[in-house]
Amino acid sequence: MTNIYGVLNTARSSILTQQTGIEVTGQNLANVNTVGYSRQLIGMEASSPVMASNALIGTGVRLTQISRAADGFINSQLNNSASNQSFYQTTNRATSMLGTIFNESDNRGLTNSVSEFFNSFQDLSLNAKGMTERTGVLSKASLMTDNIRRISSDLNRTQINMEDQIKQNVTQVNALTSEITTLNKQIHASENNNVQANDLRDKRDEKVKALANILDINSYEDTGNKELIITTAVKGKILVMGQTAFQLQTSINGNNKGLVDVNINDGQGNLSNITQDINSGILKGNLYVRDTVIPGYMDRLDKFAAGIIREVNRVHSSGYGLDRTKGLDFFNPLGITARNNVNNTGNATISGTGGQQGFVSTDNYQVQVNGAGTFVLNNLTTGFASGTFSFASGNAVDLGNGMRITLSGSAQAGDQFTFNSSEGAASGMRINSAVAADLNKIAAGKTLFAGDGTNATSLANLQNSLVFDGNTLRADSGTVTFQEYYASIVGDVGVESQMAIQGMEHHDAIQRQLLNQRENIAGVSIDEEMINIIKFQQAYSASAKIITTIEDMLNTLQKAI
């Protein structure tokens, strides 16, 4: 037996469910432009039938759940691609900055000032005692040194800028991970009773993507408590474990000019260094530019400046000034920068001398203590070992490359020290104040005669001598000139920047592709939602028609009575 009121109930369930359908469609349309929103779907099922005279009769419709159209695979692809895309975006920004610093495309770049500097010695060789020519040499020299110092300080500023951004990135990561733990907690609480926390999940996905923008991560959901666990992609160091976030923390690296490293705090104050484990994202971009790109160019610019300083000084000090003095350096001579590795077990400290010599090597060297009173000298610029030396604490050791170093204190086997004569050559490049103050001191002649301009000719010819072999400065036995060496720096800046642009374009395309795929699944289509409105509206109207029909039927019955 069917019940006429049962039919009313069926119609009621339909009206309410279709109305929910309209509500969900409304929510979808409202969020058509919300970033990260996943379209929501209403799930319906026929409610349990009842037995009526040997047949099961349906009792209407039931709302099962409101789910979201999301594809976990595409989301994790999107996160990976976001890390790569942001890495290239970051390096592109920094390298295009480098392109501006090393810009030679107008005729006012450094190359031009270097040429003018050497050519001013040609002018001087024509009229060795001319004060106008001597003033010319000084002004072209200061133009060149200003240019080199400007490039050096621009590089330095860019590096400091990167450092600031790294610190900001760490703060951003910490904010994101703690927001994710809050969302984990909310989702856990909401989904306990088998409902889907769609909007909270969308929000959490967005936070995870923002985190993936900064560094490469892996994330997976604990199926039990619906909480996300996030680890670093390399080595799987945990960032978020359910409702606990492990904070990133910076620490100063004494072996890297006091710039910061990135660590994960395990909650008990133990730091584990992950600087080398970050492989992608904005943070990696900033680290890569700060620790690899800029130091590389700084080193090469320093080698370039050190080369000019050493060679010009060598030739200049062999000539005579108008005041008959000889042996003056034209530029302030090079000094030895020596550093102790902060991880050394012994307490020995290093110091060096000899930077002012005309044959001093400008390569980077590393001293590695072997054990009892000997150390191995490695040339880091060429990558070759330069021999084994014995030493005693406090006594200078002649290394044969123009430098002498002293290890004071007790050195333990494995202790490392680095030193070179070129570090800071670019930022500290200045004309010797004795020469700058007295034009007569410019050594144009190889003899005391005032008309002798042969030393000036030798100085001018330095620009044609093959001084560099790779990054190693050799006096005459190199393969490229000063300008060619500098041109190779500019060329490499171009290649670096071009690679960043190409990488960015490549990953932009991938990102666009993946976003379209995500849109395909999760995006809101207004047309589709309009169709749904009509669908639900018609069902709603039809169910209402049932009610009016039942009403008619009841009226009929009442009239019969």
Next chain:
Amino acid sequence: MVMRITNNMKTNNASSNILRISDQLNKTQEKLTTGKKINRPSDDPSGARQIISYRKDVSSQSQFIRNGEYSTNFLRQADSVVAGFQNIANAAKSLGIQGTNLLPNQGQRTVAASQVSSWINEAVSLANSTYGSMYILGGQNTSVSPIQRNGSEITYIGDNTEVQVEVSHGNLVSLNLLGSNVFASDLNAEINANTLISDFHHGNGVPAGQISITNRLGTSGTVTIGAGWTTGQVISAINSSGLGVSAAINAAGDGISITDNNANPRGNLVVQDIGTGTAARELGVIGNASQTIQGIKAQPAITASTPLSLLHGGNGITLSDVKVVNGAASGVVSFGNASTVQDIINSFNNAGLNLNVTVNSAGNGFSIASTASGSAPVVLDIGNGTTASDLGLGGGNNFFSTLTALRDAFSNNDASAISALLQNLGSVSKNLDNVRGTIGGRMNMVTSSIDSMTIKMEQSNQSVALTENDDFATSATQLATLETALNAALATTARILPPSLIDFLR
């Protein structure tokens, strides 16, 4: 299932396409407005690199052209100076030819002598001509006037090395001239252990004093130089300083060098004067060098005992017989096995020709006088010999001593001297011809180097232009294409985006 195309996909695609085209338009616009296809290194790294090399080439090529233009002007000036000498030499030769006719008349004789005197004065001012601040005829010693006048004696005290200019890479052209090749010979002696330091610098000498030496180990010491010492004494005083440094006559033989032989050097070898002393400076050993300080030229005056092997920069002098005419007396002077300056003086003075030969005031040649009255001695080279001119007594490069002899011949009414001088006057003007020829040769070299450098510079500029400059036609076409693409993208977007089901439900 069909691909669901959502509104966001449509808007994202539309905006990314429009932005991409706009970006390309921006790049094309930059190319067209700057006229360059490389505006930053990343536009074309290898091109950016090449441009730097080309630019450097252009810059050094234009400098070489500048050097060449400077040299041309300098050589023109030098040529006109030598031409001035030549005019005087030719006039003097004509006067010499008329000479014997003029002699009987006291008035004409005096006029001729004073005419020659005024020529000499004119030539002295020519010899001191400068280009800018550089003496044209002074070698590298361009700040001291190359002429020293001492009574009637005119000597060259300039340097014997030419100033050279680079007109193309590694190609040096000598610029100025040595007075010793033009108007007064210079025996250009070197030093040996016996050379007195008081004879250094044309006899101006080195004062006594103390010099400070700091060796490469950083130890300093003082060496005292005595007045009237020989070079050998200076060397042994430095050698016995206990500083591990050794002094010697330098490789060129024209100065003293000091070498530091200490092992494990920590610094440079430094030699300087103490206080206001000038001993080290005048010895030419001031310096600050990593191992050896090469001393500078001592330019010693020759003395009676100077060996002939030290002359002409250590090349020695080949002596052939010369003819001397001294009034009525005349004869050939042979030098036999002369080995010192004194031997040469003896050969002349003992020839029985009433001669008195002495070292000149600059210590770089000889002067000759007659011991008999009323005669002016004339020294002539025989055949192809150059001894008379080398010694500063004959013609050739001895413009001044030849003219002085002519003047003396007129004032002494010495007919035989005038006839004899015709030969020397001839060789003087021939020498000047040669000098002008040399200048012409240098001028040719400079001009051809300027020409080839100009061509090279044009090529380098062309290379810069080819690498850097944008091809206007290509970019303009590209601009038009991109404009069309942008219009199409905008039009498509305008058609695709608005329609929605809503439009049809009303």
